[in-house]
């Protein structure tokens with residue numbers, strides 16, 4: 279079996295971390311129990327391109343236990359946990375991932391595609407993209423794919439709109455049990471975690487500027503506020519901006535906020551939310567980070583050109599000196615700070631996202647001749663996952679009575 283990881287001797291620690299994740303992923307463990315015996319994925323080959331974390335390892339091993347042949351790569355050059363990658367390699371998974379694989383990122387994807395997948399599992403759509411651009415010969419054998427994140431779905435929906443999507447994709451990103459929990463609470467907490475690991479900053483009293491107020495950015499804004507920061511939100515959607523204002527955040531334009539922020543965090547899925555014009559406006563010592571999927575939200579290339587000096591201060595923290603002498607600190611190269619500088623979302627929230635991935639793979643495995651378009655997660659799947667999660671937390675929820683069900687579908691009863 280082929281694999282490429284940083285250091286196979288890290289496997290023991292990786293296995294301990296995977297076990298830790300398993301202990302905090304009760305929904306995944308329940309699904310394993312339900313499906314591992316009957317092997318519903320037997321005979322299927324699955325290619326994955328997802329951040330290689332301890333939680334992803336739980337998904338990968340669940341797919342394997344259910345009969346699938348799996349090959350995996352990371353979906354970001356900085357997000358691989360090398361010990362976990364080593365543990366997966368040791369467990370016989372063809373895995374091609376290591377932290378810092380900027381140069382061989384697409385080479386890793388090419389290795390994974392050698393499996394000739396029936397199903398693809400993506401976070402950011404790089405597998406879908408590579409297959410459509412360079413490996414169309416694989417398409418006839420592909421049943422479908424699943425996509426984890428908002429930016430991946432933007433790319434896939436753009437392909438579908440142009441009539442260029444050649445196989446069906448289930449949007450795990452749009453599952454309620456994904457975006458309302460992983461995106462908001464998971465990214466909120468892990469972004470703070472990443473920034474603190476890279477800076478050890480005291481957030482209380484700091485002026486923190488957040489780019490966006492969608493699922494991810496609103497979660498970061500709330501966590502920052504909870505840590506005592508004075509948070510300003512910069513949005514392009516007036517409704518989201520108004521929502522932020524009513525939730526008690528200051529709302530402003532990036533042109534203005536760039537003049538007073540101590541710490542800037544983007545999470546929009548858009549490009550150049552922070553430009554060199556904004557960077558020039560910033561105070562000496564300002565810190566800039568991103569938690570959106572790609573490293574395009576901050577104009578890092580522009581900053582590189584603008585700066586006259588650059589030095590690494592500590593892990594994931596680079597100081598740029600501008601021509602006017604001001605120093606600006608960029609965290610994790612402008613890549614997702616929560617996974618690059620910290621460990622990504624806590625296991626217990628990835629439990630639900632990966633339960634959605636797993637159940638979506640099962641749905642594809644049972645499907646025949648699906649049209650090449652985007653499919654949503656069913657309400658039943660969201661309810662199943664939320665119910666299992668609540669049960670694991672020892673919490674109960676109510677059910678509608680027959681009378682209530684009837685009332686909610688009727689119009690005769692009024693004042």
Ligand SMILES: NC(=O)c1ccc[n+]([C@@H]2O[C@H](COP(=O)([O-])OP(=O)(O)OC[C@H]3O[C@@H](n4cnc5c(N)ncnc54)[C@H](O)[C@@H]3O)[C@@H](O)[C@H]2O)c1
Pocket residue numbers: 427428429430457460461465489490491492493494495512513514515518545546547548549550551569570571572614615616617623
């Ligand atoms: N770091 C992680 O672990 C993680 C987890 C989930 C999603 N993501 C990524 O985070 C990004 C945001 O995801 P989301 O689910 O919040 O999407 P979303 O669509 O819910 O929110 C994006 C928000 O950004 C706003 N926006 C867009 N362009 C803007 C601009 N130029 N300036 C200011 N605001 C702008 C939009 O109006 C919207 O409100 C995506 O790239 C997604 O893939 C990262």
